[in-house]
Amino acid sequence: MSKTTLIDTTRRDDLSIDASAVNSKEARALYKKRSPIHPKLAHGTFRNLKWAAMVVLLAIYYVTPWLRWDRGDGRPDQAVLIDFEGRRFYFFFIELWPQEVYFFAGLMILAAFGIFLSSALFGRVWCGYACPQTVWTDLYIHVERWIEGDRNERMRLEKTPMSASKAGKKLAKHTLWLLIAAATGGAWVFYFGDAPTLFSNIFTGQAGTPVYLFVGLLTFTTYILAGSMREQVCTYMCPWPRIQAAMIDKDALSVTYRVDRGEPRGPHKRGESWEGRGDCIDCRQCVAVCPQGIDIRDGDQLECINCALCVDACDEVMHKVGRPMGLIAYDSYANLERRKLGRGTSYRLLRPRTILYGTLMAAIAVLLAYGLATRSSFELNVIRDRSPPYVRLADGSVRNDYVFKVINMSALERRVSIEVSGLQGARLHATGIAGSGPVVTEARADGVTTLRLHVTVPPGIEAGTHALRFTARDLSLGDETGSASAFLAGANP
């Protein structure tokens, strides 16, 4: 605005905006209909950070299924693939089997501690920058802004009666939103099947019902959650804001209005002294940019996702009125208290809880890496038949039966010999075969080979449980794996 406007420019109306926090405690009754929020575009460090986070995260989400990774003949060449039918999870050079879900459990725990740690350090950074709800809502708001204009234009459009141009804008916006939603649902299913094949199948109507169902479901949820529910997801549906309270302590940094510096607030005239008053000129720019519809000056609030857009907004204002930046900034509750007592600001990032979270994360990461590095591609599982517990044979010898599962996780078939050891006279053999010595079998590539074998011990074995051990050896590679088991013999009839 220029100085020639008719209103009293010395009152800094050029900086003020008429914004009310629609989700402030007073304004938001439970039974009230949602009041739409029209966040204004912010400019500054944190807005740029959010741009960067959005681009990187969306790129990861949409592009990952298209990355290729050569695994040899007849095996999927998709770098990241959750193959439910084949019961495998492929991640670049890693291939996990269903029984290895503990790697996922480990990753989940790691992620949980990661979000604890980030919260203890910087508050809800996850919510502010990385949460899909935030990222997609942000994207939708940008689409909206692109088509309908920034805050003021959007609010004006809202009030005008329906016209051809208004309808056109709305139609364009919703169409774009739906397209994004469909792309989001589409990308989701690509993680569960070969992306290029699935892509063409979807358009030729050849993909299975579940594919269309999931694309439809995710299209719907994306459109609804990012298009019309937005901040309500964070406030009413998401459990994280509740858990948040336990994760954040007095020293955790979160977006804070520095009351000690800002109050008493009030309009400021150009050239007026800053003596005896706070730095907040009550211009409400921080309210206008907030995507959650709150006023950060009301203090820490459940609704605040710590996106720091109000920081950018206020910094811009402070710059214009010539006051230091950071009236709203990442700050801690402890600092507010400290300054009240006349002590300076200090940041304590190293605290028992952050050290604990960090150590636990490191420990879990090391454990996972160790597990992955020492993971064997060859395993023998032995299940002893329990019914009957043992069988007495014609010559007085005793037989126990075992089901062997030879797990071969490698891409090549193995020729495996299985031996029994640790029990005097024990003989391993297949049904109807009298031979003794190791049993040789083919263990199919990338699969489990099941066979039922018997161990027979000559007459005279003592009644009771005897320990024995089975060893499987790859005849060409020479690697070995084994499993301990038991042999049961009963008393004479």
Next chain:
Amino acid sequence: MANSERDEATGMQTTGHEWDGLRELDTPLPRWWLIVFYTSIVAAVIYWVLMPAWPLMNGYTRGVLNWSDRRNVAAEVQALQSARAPMFARLAEASAEGIAADPELQQFAIAAGQSAFGDNCATCHGAGGGGAPGFPVLADNVWIWGGTLADIEQTIRVGVRSSHPEARFSQMPAFGRDGLLSPRQIGDTTEYVISISMARARLTPDRAAAARGGVIYQEQCASCHGGEGAGDRLIGAPSLNDDLWLYGGSRAEIRRQVEQGRGGVMPSWEARFDAGTLRSLAYYVHEMGGGEPDAAPAPLTPPQ
């Protein structure tokens, strides 16, 4: 009704009720909650129309979708059966070696056999073929009527002492009950049977009695059970030279068998099962551990 009034602290109206000085705020329900509530009511009404819902005097409202879980299950069972049919057909044609050579067929045979065995045979023969007194153990390598796949399948098909015209049939005389032998002779025969069986190690037969019993054995028993007690599978005469006893291995139980000549009945399963299921059942029993190869049966005589 007492008067509704405005509450100072919250600015909310009260319900107007008062109980011993306690009043209640008339806080409206959250909008989202009401939406969910009314939607549920509407959904319930739609459900009544579409699905079976209300009980009537005889029967119930069936709903316009005419949904029936019973019918759906029947259809699923039918679909499963027709999906399995080709495997059963292949199985009915396969030999023991043929099944063993085809891992897919083998897995199918064992699974199908195990399921049929559990539903029909395990009651008497025990889960896994562990047997019970009077009901033969199937997991061991002693067979009364033969242990090749074909033998086992035949036994399952026609049964033992069943009403099937080709039923496997054997009858041991009740030497005691029918007065064919005197109690003393029966005692002697029992001692002899113990002396030729592997039970001699734990039951220590009376030498003199066993010598007398030997003469009776050769006259009365050897024609079926064999001179050395090896038994005869062709006529279903059990072997006596091992230490496995269908009716118990104590001295008294062996004696009782000579007296009573008991023999159990196994039904014929031919009418109940199709050829594929019979083959799977036979294969499952064969693979319990005692099955014998089709070609050359394993020698029956245990090492002395």
